[in-house]
Amino acid sequence: MAKIPPGVGPRFPQVVVLVGATGDLARRKLLPGLFHLCSAGFIPGCRIIGVSLDELDVDGFRDAARSALDEFSSRKTTSADWDTFAANLDYVPLSAGAAALRAAVDRAEASLGTECRRLHYLSVPPSAALTVVRTLGEAGLVERSRIVMEKPFGTDLASAVKLNGKLHEVFQEEQIFRIDHFLGKEPAQNILAFRFANGLFEPIWNRNFIDHVQIDVPETLGLGKRAGFYEQTGAYRDMVVTHLFQILAFMAMEPPTALEPAPISEEKNKVFRSMEPIRPADVVRGQYSGYRAEEGVDPDSDTETFIALKCHIDNWRWAGVPFYLRTGKRMAEGQRIISIAFREPPKSMFPPGSGVGAQGPDHLTFDLADASKMSLSFYGKRPGPGMRLDKLSLQFAMRDTGMAGEVLEAYERLILDAMRGDRTLFTTAEGIERLWEVSTALLESPPPVRLYEQGSWGPKPVHQLIAPHAWRLPFERAWRDPNKSGN
Ligand code: BG6
Numbered sequence: 001m002a003k004i005p006p007g008v009g010p011r012f013p014q015v016v017v018l019v020g021a022t023g024d025l026a027r028r029k030l031l032p033g034l035f036h037l038c039s040a041g042f043i044p045g046c047r048i049i050g051v052s053l054d055e056l057d058v059d060g061f062r063d064a065a066r067s068a069l070d071e072f073s074s075r076k077t078t079s080a081d082w083d084t085f086a087a088n089l090d091y092v093p094l095s096a097g098a099a100a101l102r103a104a105v106d107r108a109e110a111s112l113g114t115e116c117r118r119l120h121y122l123s124v125p126p127s128a129a130l131t132v133v134r135t136l137g138e139a140g141l142v143e144r145s146r147i148v149m150e151k152p153f154g155t156d157l158a159s160a161v162k163l164n165g166k167l168h169e170v171f172q173e174e175q176i177f178r179i180d181h182f183l184g185k186e187p188a189q190n191i192l193a194f195r196f197a198n199g200l201f202e203p204i205w206n207r208n209f210i211d212h213v214q215i216d217v218p219e220t221l222g223l224g225k226r227a228g229f230y231e232q233t234g235a236y237r238d239m240v241v242t243h244l245f246q247i248l249a250f251m252a253m254e255p256p257t258a259l260e261p262a263p264i265s266e267e268k269n270k271v272f273r274s275m276e277p278i279r280p281a282d283v284v285r286g287q288y289s290g291y292r293a294e295e296g297v298d299p300d301s302d303t304e305t306f307i308a309l310k311c312h313i314d315n316w317r318w319a320g321v322p323f324y325l326r327t328g329k330r331m332a333e334g335q336r337i338i339s340i341a342f343r344e345p346p347k348s349m350f351p352p353g354s355g356v357g358a359q360g361p362d363h364l365t366f367d368l369a370d371a372s373k374m375s376l377s378f379y380g381k382r383p384g385p386g387m388r389l390d391k392l393s394l395q396f397a398m399r400d401t402g403m404a405g406e407v408l409e410a411y412e413r414l415i416l417d418a419m420r421g422d423r424t425l426f427t428t429a430e431g432i433e434r435l436w437e438v439s440t441a442l443l444e445s446p447p448p449v450r451l452y453e454q455g456s457w458g459p460k461p462v463h464q465l466i467a468p469h470a471w472r473l474p475f476e477r478a479w480r481d482p483n484k485s486g487n
Contacts, residue, residue, distance in 0.1 A: 009037075010419035013045030013116040015108045017101070017141065019132050020123030021050030021061065021091070024226050025150065027068035029181075030123060033412040035069055038088070039081040042416055045116065047108035050091040051101065061091035074409075094132075098139035105141055118145035119419055125229050126155055130166050137170040148177045148418050151242040152233060153427075156443050157436035164429045177418040178432060182243035183250075183425040184410030184417075186398070187372035191250045191338070192259070194366075194374070201364070202255070204342070206317045211361060213251060214324045214339040214466075215244050216473050217368075218331035218457065222288075227296030235307040236285075236442070239327045241435050245272070246427060247368070248323060251338060252313055261423040265431065272434040274315040278442045282310040286459040287449040288330045304449050305329040308462045309442075324466050330454040332474065336368035339472040350387065355379075359391040363472065371404035373397045373479060395480050 016034065020026055038046050050061045066086070069077050092104045109116055118141060122132055129149065136142065149167075154160030167176060182188055195202055204210070217239065223230050230238065249268035256263035286306030292299050306328030313323065342362040350356040356379055367373035375395045382388040398404050408416070417425060450459035457471070 009042040009044065009416060010117065011044070013112040014043055014047075014419050015105055015112065015116055015118050016046060016048045017051060017105065017118065017120045017136070018048055018123065019051045019094075019121065020150075022052045022054045022056070022064055023123055024224055024229075025123045026050075027064075028072045029409070029411045030121065030415075031065050031068045032073040032075075033409055033415060035065075035073065035077070035081075035085050036075055036409070037412055037416060038085055039078075043419065045112050047088045047090065047112060049101070049104045049108060050089065051094055053094050055093050055095065056091055058089065058091045062086045062089050065089060094135070098135050101135065102139040102141065105139070116144075117419070119415075120145055120147040121150075121415075122148065123150050125232065126152055126159065126163070127232070129163060133167055133170050142170060142175075145171075146175050146177055146418055146421065147171050148179050148415075151178070151180055152237045153178050153242075153432050154436060155232075155237060157433060157440060160429075160433050160436050164433070173429070174421075174423075176429075177414075177423065178427045178429070179414055179418075180242050180246045180427050181410040181414060182368070183246055183427075184408075184412075184414035185368055186370065186407045186410075186413075187366060187368045188247060188250060189425070190372045190374075191247075191366060196255050207319055207321050209343055210321055211341045211343045212322045212324065212469055213248075213341070214326070214337070214472055215247055215251075216325075216339065216471065217244065217327040217336045218333055218473065219327070219329055220331060220334045220455075222330050223294060223297075227294055230305075231297055231301060231303050234303040235305055235327055235329070236439070240307055240309070240325055241439055244325045244327060245275075245435050247338065248311075248325070249431075251340075252318055252323075254317070259424070261426075264424055265428045269428065269431045269434065270315075271313060272431050272438070274313045274318075275434075275438050276312045276314050277438045277440065278309060278311055280442050280445050280447050282465070283442055283447055284308045284459060284461045284465050285447055285449045286328060286452045286462075288328075288454045289451050290454060302446075302449055304446075306331070306452060306458045308458060308465055310465060311438075324469075324471075326458065326462065326471070328452075328458055332455050332457050335473055337472065338366040338368070340364040341469065350389065354387050355382075355389040358389075359476065360470065365472065367479070370409065371398040371407050373399075375479070391477070393477070393480075397479070397482075400482060 018026060034048060037043050090104050092101050120136055122129055124132055154163045249271045252271045253267040256267045285304035288305050291297060291305055292301050308326040311323050344357055344361050347356045363377045365375045375393050377391055377393040379389045380392040382390045414425060452459040
């Protein structure tokens, strides 16, 4: 096993109270992530107490955790590692109340020693968050603890303000970690490295050189077992007001004075403060056909499973540069890209038919897949007589460096950061409230949902939204694969 460098994990053993322990996120990401962090030695002692509405006993929870690992872990689960992990699992149904939860934490702490810390991970819908926070308060589990809150944080400005207010009655702000797992993705952090560790691009990272920006996250996934959550949430609250806007902030922020939580949050929040309110006329909402017939979905549901919008940041760097955001379920491809289109040059010297500009502007593209990829496309001369131009590209894939195996999954990275008390990649109350504020007009008067075919790129008006530009996806040329010749 690779040696874990000092300082990447927490100094103290951890008791994790995982609320929502049988839910979709826990199964897909949190249990497999905790398993990896524990078995790879990142955490010096860890006990996990599952909590949920399900009336399970400890063995029932162990079985559920094992089947989650079998289904979703990207790494092999050896029986020795599993036995150690399983022995550190406990379970308390929510109905058992605060005293039972306290007793389980006491048991866990007795085995870990007095130095240990508590991490409460709330993987529950916004409507359930406050009840859980109150239970943690009643159980006396606030001391030595940090609390991780899953998104969406509230459902609009009023509910987010209320949630923050109530949360602060129990936990101090320094204890609260509002998670947005897109910020834990390695390529998202690479945006900061790319922008601020190099002199090459930052001078042109502004309205004088950039024509528009796209943040495009189509998914082929459907709802899975999440209809109940999704019906109340929809694509805007599930993806845009959280992940896509956070990525936009990394893209658009000014250089922070230091790579530390407060300066980074301050620069991100300045972007959010400069964001113009989202106009319903700049939004296309969609719903895939067949959604209303799914189990748990209202037959008259108005929930959007797709959203595309145009937004603006009214500051000196970005005034007049549109940002186009798109995401949806059951679309043609699963991709996560940021694409920056540069302004086109005056092209008077190239003869008609040379092909200059024929394939759109130069683009810088970030792929937010777990191991980063980047591409810079530009026009170059086609070999041979005359002056024919083709779109060419420089591409980088982390995979080619041989370091892709070092990548921590986003949740793993963020769980470790929360255990260490590092807030750099977490969102703030102020930022989140501002994002709900710019969303108010849209939430109050959403445009009607339009049907789109499953496996498509969304409803037709999505093209009018971006005109005279075009969506980069689907790519005209796929990412280069060094294992295949001729591409
Ligand atoms: C989650 C959303 O936060 O992000 C899901 O709730 C979405 O609906 C998921 O599928 C996408 O995350 P990732 O890491 O798979 O791109």
